[in-house]
Structures are given as structure tokens and as C-alpha cells.
Amino acid sequence: MKRIYTRPKVLKKAVFHYCPGCGHPIVHRLIAEVIDDMDLQGNVIGIPPPGCSVFAYNYLDIDMAESAHGRGAAVATGLKRAFPSGIVFTYQGDGDLAAIGTAETIHAANRGERITAFFINNAVYGMTGGQMAPTSLINQTTTTTPYGRDKETEGYPLKISEMLASIPGVVYIERVAVNSPINIRKAKKAIKKAFQAQIDNLGFSLVEILTPCPVNWGMSPIESWQWIDKVMVKEFPLKVIKDRTKQKNAT
Amino acid sequence: MTKVLMDGNRAIGEAAIRAGCQCYFGYPITPQNELTEYMATHLSRKRGCSFVQAESEISAINMVYGASLAGVRVMTSSSSPGISLKQEGISYLAACELPAVIVNMSRGGPGLGSISASQSDYFQATRGGGHGDYRTIVLAPSSVQELADLTHRAFDLSDKYMIPVIILGDGMLGQMMEPIEFRHEAPTELTIRSNALRGASGRPSRIIKTFTSNPRELEEINWSLYRRYSLIKQQETDYDTFMVDNAELIVVAFGMAARIAKGAVKNSRANGLQVGLLRPITLWPFPSEIIQELSQETKQFLVFEMNMGQMLEDVQLSLGDKAEISFYGRPGGVISTPSEITQVISRLYYQKGLKRI
Numbered sequence: 148m149k150r151i152y153t154r155p156k157v158l159k160k161a162v163f164h165y166c167p168g169c170g171h172p173i174v175h176r177l178i179a180e181v182i183d184d185m186d187l188q189g190n191v192i193g194i195p196p197p198g199c200s201v202f203a204y205n206y207l208d209i210d211m212a213e214s215a216h217g218r219g220a221a222v223a224t225g226l227k228r229a230f231p232s233g234i235v236f237t238y239q240g241d242g243d244l245a246a247i248g249t250a251e252t253i254h255a256a257n258r259g260e261r262i263t264a265f266f267i268n269n270a271v272y273g274m275t276g277g278q279m280a281p282t283s284l285i286n287q288t289t290t291t292t293p294y295g296r297d298k299e300t301e302g303y304p305l306k307i308s309e310m311l312a313s314i315p316g317v318v319y320i321e322r323v324a325v326n327s328p329i330n331i332r333k334a335k336k337a338i339k340k341a342f343q344a345q346i347d348n349l350g351f352s353l354v355e356i357l358t359p360c361p362v363n364w365g366m367s368p369i370e371s372w373q374w375i376d377k378v379m380v381k382e383f384p385l386k387v388i389k390d391r392t393k394q395k396n397a398t
Numbered sequence: 399m400t401k402v403l404m405d406g407n408r409a410i411g412e413a414a415i416r417a418g419c420q421c422y423f424g425y426p427i428t429p430q431n432e433l434t435e436y437m438a439t440h441l442s443r444k445r446g447c448s449f450v451q452a453e454s455e456i457s458a459i460n461m462v463y464g465a466s467l468a469g470v471r472v473m474t475s476s477s478s479p480g481i482s483l484k485q486e487g488i489s490y491l492a493a494c495e496l497p498a499v500i501v502n503m504s505r506g507g508p509g510l511g512s513i514s515a516s517q518s519d520y521f522q523a524t525r526g527g528g529h530g531d532y533r534t535i536v537l538a539p540s541s542v543q544e545l546a547d548l549t550h551r552a553f554d555l556s557d558k559y560m561i562p563v564i565i566l567g568d569g570m571l572g573q574m575m576e577p578i579e580f581r582h583e584a585p586t587e588l589t590i591r592s593n594a595l596r597g598a599s600g601r602p603s604r605i606i607k608t609f610t611s612n613p614r615e616l617e618e619i620n621w622s623l624y625r626r627y628s629l630i631k632q633q634e635t636d637y638d639t640f641m642v643d644n645a646e647l648i649v650v651a652f653g654m655a656a657r658i659a660k661g662a663v664k665n666s667r668a669n670g671l672q673v674g675l676l677r678p679i680t681l682w683p684f685p686s687e688i689i690q691e692l693s694q695e696t697k698q699f700l701v702f703e704m705n706m707g708q709m710l711e712d713v714q715l716s717l718g719d720k721a722e723i724s725f726y727g728r729p730g731g732v733i734s735t736p737s738e739i740t741q742v743i744s745r746l747y748y749q750k751g752l753k754r755i
Contacts, residue, residue: 189599192467197609204605210595212467212606215490218460221452225464228448229421229472230596251460254453 155179157188157208164202168368170269170358171199173325175206177335178238178265182209185342191234192226194219196243199274200267203238217248220255223262234345236263241282242272245307252307259316259350263341266308266353268322269360270379277363281305284382289363304382308355312389318350320388324357324380326372333385344392357383401577406542406567409578410475410501411436413549416582418589419499420470421448423461427480428513429569430503434475446588455480459487459500466496467606469594471553475501477569478519479510481527488562489528492623493608497556497591499549500534501565503572506731514731515570515654520708523566524682531620533627535563535634536681538652542576548679550582557591559630566681568704570654570733630683637685639692641667642674646752647698647743650676650689650713654733655704661736666743670755673743681709686716693721698750702739703727722750 154160158179163172182188193211195203196219204211214222219237227235237244244252244266255262271289272278278291282304286295308320319341323334334356341352357379359371366374404412411433414422422437434451442449448465452458458474465472476484481502491498504519506512523536535555539545545567552563590596595604610616638656641663642648651659656677666673676692678685693699699721701710706729713723726742728734 188597188603190597192595192597194464201607201609204607208598208603210598210604212494212595213608215460215463215486218456218463218487221457221460222464222467224450224457225421225423225461225466225472226468226595227464228450228461229465229468229470230594233468233596250453251457254457258450 155183157182159206159208161205163206165199166362168359168361168371169199170325170356170360171267173331174265174267174334174356174358175203177331177338179207180335181338181342185339187234187342190232191236194222194235194237196237196239198240198243200238200240217243217246218251219243219248220251220260220262220264224255224258224260227260227262234342236265236342238265239267240273241266241268241270241280245281245305249307253311253314256311256314256317256351261345261348262351263345264353265338266355267358268355268383269358271360271363273360273363282383284378306383308353308388311353316350317353317389318391319344319352320355322355322357322383322385322388324375324385326357326359326375330385340392347392349392355383357385399579399581401579403575403577404542405432405573405575406545407432407503407572408436409542409546410549410565411440412580413546414473414499414553415441415444416580416584417550417553418471418585419473419553420446420588421465421472423450423452423458423465423474425452425455425458425476425480427477429505429572430475430477430501432572433501455483456486459484462498463487463491463496466491466498467595469591469596470588471557473499473501475503477502478504478507481519481522485528488534489526489530489532490608491562492526492532492534493530494606495560496562497560498562499552499556499565500562501567504566504568506729512731513569515568515704515733516729516731517568517653517655517704518708518729519566520681520703520705523564524684524712532623533682535559535561535630536566537563538566538679538681539571540653540657540677542571542574543578545571546578546580555634559626561626561630566653568654634680635683635685635687636679637688638677638679639688640675640677642676642692642696644672645674645696646672647700647747648674648676648692648696649700649702649743650678650709651702652678652681652709655702658734658736659702659739662739662743665736665740666747669744671743671747672753672755673747678709684712684716686712689713689716690720693717697721698746698752699723700743700746701725702742704733705729
């Protein structure tokens with residue numbers, strides 16, 4: 148019988164520590180599948196952030212080094228500059244990439260660093276217990292917006308992917324989600340394409356991944372999947388935000 | 399070897415390249431810009447090397463962390479306010495046991511302070527500086543020649559002990575020009591550390607991390623650092639002495655303050671006062687043992703610093719009640735002259751009724 152589904156080679160035989168219904172394990176698995184498919188294990192280095200996914204190195208059987216909060220793009224810059232033939236990716240949450248690490252992210256993108264960012268957007272700070280993220284929606288209740296996010300005092304959800312798309316050094320940005328089989332398949336394609344942009348030495352690539360955080364959203368896993376479709380994608384539409392990978396010498 | 403006339407900042411850059419530094423990441427701040435510019439001119443075009451003007455000091459030190467992960471010799475430099483921003487990254491480097499060389503051409507503080515030379519970052523440099531229980535090796539040169547020599551030594555020590563090394567200079571040392579010679583040629587082949595993070599090819603995957611949810615595991619990590627720090631104390635403590643034989647009074651000073659004090663000691667000797675100088679070269683580890691040895695003969699010590707009294711505390715810890723300690727300091731970027739220190743020495747010498755020749 149033909150085997151059509153198995154554990155990716157670089158996904159360790161470990162039990163995920165994540166909460167029930169969390170999106171991280173799906174994204175970890177997709178990254179593992181793509182690393183297998185593209186045969187990258189021998190020269191890929193991953194940079195996980197402080198946050199729930201700091202333990203990504205317990206699940207991915209690749210070289211990994213923890214970054215300080217928000218500094219992933221700077222760490223990846225140093226690593227890639229010292230080891231240009233390596234494939235370097237960061238794995239960052241919304242608070243990490245779009246709040247404390249905004250400067251690092253924008254300037255790495257602006258230098259056209261040949262690195263790839265996987266940007267996990269779940270509209271909340273997960274590990275610290277559900278505080279407002281830069282991507283939290285208007286009226287979204289979090290532990291630090293107990294009356295809902297008020298645009299007058301907390302501002303609007305930050306669309307960092309759209310901001311980054313205006314930068315010439317950026318070659319590829321796509322926003323995907325992992326809340327349905329079809330979206331998961333699209334997410335995998337985007338991850339592969341982002342790595343390919345780096346392999347082709349084109350510039351900075353980023354995949355924004357909308358992921359459920361049922362525990363901090365106060366929802367069941369099913370409700371959280373539905374919330375992404377019904378509410379979150381209205382603010383953060385799923386689409387290719389920028390793609391210059393077809394152009395030769397993109398940057 | 400021929401001598402060249404060079405300012406301190408550029409001398410560090412040239413010495414670093416000759417030590418095999420492959421990556422430099424920095425952010426402009428006075429009074430150390432000549433070093434960043436030297437690297438932009440001379441390192442960026444070297445094969446296999448990289449220079450990045452970072453968007454902040456925080457980014458620069460995290461780029462240093464990234465390059466150190468990849469196993470290359472890497473350096474950053476800044477001055478006091480910028481060094482404060484780098485402390486987060488230095489703490490991670492220390493925790494991950496990653497080598498790196500960090501130059502602080504310090505200036506007056508606190509706050510934005512002044513751009514004049516000062517020694518007010520002694521506490522920050524010698525007590526770790528960032529969060530957590532760690533130390534860095536701290537080297538304090540007092541001439542451009544020594545700056546070049548210690549830059550090379552900083553890279554070697556950093557690799558040997560897998561520890562960040564701080565070169566603590568000041569704005570005057572960085573800006574002044576002196577004839578120097580470089581004792582090393584640049585390596586023809588750049589080397590990669592054996593434990594580098596370059597992909598799990600033909601070996602198991604590697605993880606570099608600092609976080610653990612198990613305090614006992616972290617306790618052992620801390621103790622293992624402690625054991626290494628103890629070894630560094632035994633093996634790498636360094637100092638210089640000048641005219642300490644039969645000294646009634648010994649001046650303790652580091653860096654440029656020691657340079658100024660040396661002139662004062664010479665003047666005082668010419669005036670018949672039996673004065674010597676002890677100059678710590680490693681501020682951490684601090685040369686406590688030599689101070690204790692000297693206190694068997696000499697009972698009066700004068701600590702002179704360009705701050706309000708920071709190394710003073712290490713001298714007090716070293717001596718306890720074995721000798722009497724006085725202090726003279728000029729904070730805020732004010733630079734004393736040898737004649738000023740000569741007067742301070744004379745006043746103290748007569749006040750204490752010390753023996754004259």
C-alpha cells in the first residue's frame with residue numbers, strides 16, 4: 148500500500164506542549180514538511196523567539212538558536228552575513244515581530260537581507276497570558292484591554308505585512324491561515340515559496356500566518372477556527388501581499 | 399616592523415582585522431565613529447567578511463550574537479549610552495557562552511552626558527552590566543599601542559573561554575594619535591569555530607538556548623559559568639606596576655587615568671616623594687592579589703579615577719583594613735592633568751606624614 152502521510156523527518160518524536168487547539172503545531176509541521184521536501188536540514192538554521200514557540204527547538208530537528216524578544220531579524224542578519232550559504236529563518240509572534248521587534252524587522256527587510264520570517268499572528272500575547280498585541284482587533288477583549296481595544300487609546304491593528312510590502316528589499320509576502328485543510332495547504336505552499344526566494348538570493352521574504360489561540364481567545368478550538376474566517380480575515384485578508392520572485396535580480 | 403601613526407579608534411579596527419575579525423556591526427556614536435568608519439572602509443570589502451551599520455545598538459549586538467552563532471570572530475563598538483542598549487545582547491552572549499568583542503569608548507554620564515572622556519562605566523563593565531548572574535572579561539588599555547595589543551588578546555580570550563570580552567577605553571584614548579606597530583599579520587585563511595551553528599549536516603542538530611523551565615538546570619548552568627570565571631581569575635588577571643619599590647604611597651588607576659597618574663608619580667619621585675603606581679589591565683578579573691601583596695610594604699593607597707569612585711570599591715574589597723585608602727576623582731568628563739594629580743599626591747603625602755628621602 149502506498150504511504151501518503153507520515154511524520155516529517157525533521158519533526159522530532161516529541162509531544163507538543165502547546166494548548167489544545169493551538170496553531171503552532173500545525174505551522175511547525177508545515178515547516179518540517181517543507182524542510183524535508185526541499186532537503187534543507189543540512190544548512191537551515193531557525194531562530195525561535197521568546198514566547199510559546201521558544202520551544203520550537205524541541206520539535207524541529209534542525210540547528211536552532213533562541214533570540215532575545217523581538218531581535219530575530221537582527222540575529223538572522225548576523226548569522227546570514229557570517230554564513231551566506233545557510234538558509235536562515237525566524238519564527239516570530241505578533242508581539243515579537245510587530246511590537247518590540249518592529250525596528251529590527253523593518254530594517255532587515257530594508258537591507259533586503261536574504262532571510263525568511265514566519266510571522267505568527269494570533270492577535271494576542273499568548274505565553275504571557277492574553278494581553279493586547281499590536282494586531283489585536285478593534286473591540287477585542289484581552290487582559291490589558293478588558294473593555295475591548297479602543298482605537299482612541301490603543302490605536303488600530305498594525306498591518307505590518309502591508310507596511311513591509313512597500314519596501315524594495317522585500318520580494319515576497321503572503322498572508323495565510325491554518326484554520327482549515329485548504330488554508331493549511333496554501334500555507335505550506337507559501338512557506339515553500341518564501342524559502343525558495345531566499346535560496347534564489349532574491350531578498351527578504353515573510354509569511355504571515357493567522358493562527359488560533361483558543362485559550363486566550365476564550366473559545367473552543369472549533370469556535371476559534373470560525374473566528375479567523377468570520378472576523379480576523381476581515382482585518383487581515385488572506386492574500387499574496389507582494390510577489391516579485393518572478394523578476395530576475397528582484398532587489 | 400614599521401611604526402604607523404594612528405588614532406586609538408582606527409588602531410582597534412586594524413588590530414581586529416589582523417586578529418581575524420570577520421564581521422563588524424555598529425551604530426554611530428561619538429567618540430568612537432572612526433572605528434565604525436574604519437571597518438566600513440577596510441572590513442566590508444574583504445572576502446568572506448561583512449560590515450553592517452545597524453539601525454540601533456540593540457540590533458548591532460544581536461547581529462553580533464547571530465554572527466557568533468555562525469562561528470566567526472565578530473566585534474561591535476559603541477560609547478556609554480549605546481553600551482547601555484547593548485546590555486540585553488551581552489547577557490544573551492554570556493548565557494549562550496558565545497565569544498564576541500565589545501568596545502566601549504566611554505564618555506561622561508549619566509544620561510546623554512558629554513562626549514568627553516570618562517570612566518563612569520566601570521561598574522557596568524565589571525559587574526556584568528545586563529540582567530542575570532554573569533561576568534565579562536574587561537580589558538583597560540592606557541595607550542594606543544596597548545589598545546591594538548589588547549584588541550588581539552580580546553579575541554583570543556573570548557574564543558578560549560567562550561565569553562564576551564569588553565575593551566573599556568575612553569573618548570581620549572580613541573581620539574588621540576600615537577606611533578604604534580601591529581604585532582600580527584592578518585590571517586590568510588579565516589577560521590570557523592568547531593561548534594558553530596551552520597546546519598545539521600553529517601551531525602545531530604544543535605540548539606543554542608538560554609531559557610529553561612527547570613531552575614535546577616539553570617542553577618547548574620550558572621555554577622558552570624562560575625567555575626569558568628574562577629579559572630579566568632586564576633589565569634588571566636593582569637596588571638602593570640611603576641616605581642612601586644619602597645613606595646610609601648601607591649596610586650591605583652586604570653586606563654587614561656593611569657596614564658595621567660604616571661606623569662604625576664614621576665613628578666612626585668623627582669620631588670623626593672616615594673610614590674608608585676599600580677595599573678590594573680584586567681578590570682575583571684580585578685588584580686586583588688597584587689594589591690594585597692603591595693600592602694605588606696605600603697600602607698597608603700590613593701585611588702584616582704575619572705568618576706566618583708567605582709574601582710575604589712574593588713580596591714576597598716581587596717585591602718580591607720590592611721592599608722589606608724584615599725580617593726580622588728573627577729566625574730562628568732573632566733580630565734585631570736598630571737600637575738593636578740601631583741598636587742593631590744603631595745597634599746596626601748604631607749598630611750599622612752610619610753617618609754621622604
